[in-house]
Structures are given as C-alpha cells and as structure tokens.
Amino acid sequence: xxxxxxxxxxxxxxxxxxxxxxxxxxxxxxxxxxxxxxxxxxxxxxxxxxxxxxxxxxxxxxxxxxxxxxxxxxxxxxxxxxxxxxxxxxxxxxxxxxxxxxxxxxxxxxxxxxxxxxxxxxxxx
Numbered sequence: 001x002x003x004x005x006x007x008x009x010x011x012x013x014x015x016x017x018x019x020x021x022x023x024x025x026x027x028x029x030x031x032x033x034x035x036x037x038x039x040x041x042x043x044x045x046x047x048x049x050x051x052x053x054x055x056x057x058x059x060x061x062x063x064x065x066x067x068x069x070x071x072x073x074x075x076x077x078x079x080x081x082x083x084x085x086x087x088x089x090x091x092x093x094x095x096x097x098x099x100x101x102x103x104x105x106x107x108x109x110x111x112x113x114x115x116x117x118x119x120x121x122x123x124x125x
Contacts, residue, residue: 036081036082036085039079039082040082040085040086040089040107042106043106043108044106045102045103045104045105045106046075046076046077046078046103046104047103047104048104049104050102050104051102051103051104051105052075052102052103052104053100053101053102053103054074054075054076054100054101054102054103055098055099055100055101056070056071056074056076056098056099056101057070057097057098057099058070058094058095058096058097058098058099058114059096060096062094062096064084064087064088064092064094065080065084067087067092067094067114068080068081068083068084068087071083071101071110075103076101076103076105076110077107077110082107083107083110086107086108086111087107087111090107090108090111090112092111092114092115093115094114094115095114095115095116095117095118097117097118098118099113099114099118101113
C-alpha cells in the first residue's frame, strides 16, 4: 500500500503529464492550422516565374476536388487540399475546356482563369 504522500505525488505527476500532452497537441494543431491558412492565402505558385506552361482540360461535371487533383497531378499546384479550399473560398464555377496554365500562377489566378471560357487556343478570354 502506498502512503498518502506518495499517492498525492503520483496524482500530481499524472496531472502535469496530461497538461503537457494537451499543451503539446494544441501547439501542434495551432502550428499546422497556421501553416495551412498561410498557404491558402499566399500568392505563390508551384514554381517561381517564369514557370512552365501546362495544358489542363476541365471536363463537364468535374468537381472542385477533381480539378484540384488534375492540377496537382500536372504540377500546377503543390498541395491539392490548399487549392481545394481556395476554390471554395473564391466560389469557383469551372467552365469546361482546355486551358494553358503556368506553374508560377497562384491559386486565385488559376481559379480566375478556369472560370473564364477558353478560346480555341486554350487561352482564357
């Protein structure tokens, strides 16, 4: 049997450990959330200018996640979830067609282009 003093020390140790774990989890979640938010609102492309021109086709019925996946697969965006959230924030309404994008474009510019009808050359009007 443990003495009351030992039991009190063990309980205190457990409480302190739980507080440290909770604090560590909150710090990690806060850091991850901050970095994700920073990426969503950053005006940075996949590559620095001049970038690479990439042709992407948006099909009728493609969802925002489908478009994010196509852009990610074609190295137009670095993180598909960041682009997906941007497409929700900027209320993207994609127009099917073939577009010539540049890997140095930021998310907002890409959304603007993909929501504008492309001409026959793949450039948006």
